[in-house]
Amino acid sequence: MSMNQTTETPAERRYREGMELNNVQARAEERAAEHLREAAGALQMRFAWCWDHGALHHFPTREDPWCTARWSWLEGNSETDALADKEVRHGDAKFLHQLPDAEQLKLITRQDSP
Ligand SMILES: [Zn+2]
Secondary structure, three states: OOOHHHOOOHHHHHHHHHHHHHHHHHHHHHHHHHHHHHHHHHHOEEEEEEOOOOEEEEEEOOOOOOOOOOEEEEOOOOHHHHHHHHHHHHOOOOOHHHOOHHHHHHHHHOOOOO
């Protein structure tokens, strides 16, 4: 007859099958976790205030910012936090001309990508 099969007791067989099932389950869980990390990464956003659109922008962290106007990065992982940071840094200013001259100049002459 065949090799190992004949020497394996029913208890050993149940144990082996249990272990195999555990491995399959562990691999499936690993894959699921990987998919979740992927999805979370794709959804991750950075926030910026746009001085031309006078609005909060959401930029996916994995992509180049889609707005080519003048904007400033904001700290925070949520819209609420980002808006609070904008308030602290720039007060009620919404558009470029509402900023102090020095700030405007900095934004206008910025050569590097922000
Ligand atoms: Zn914009």
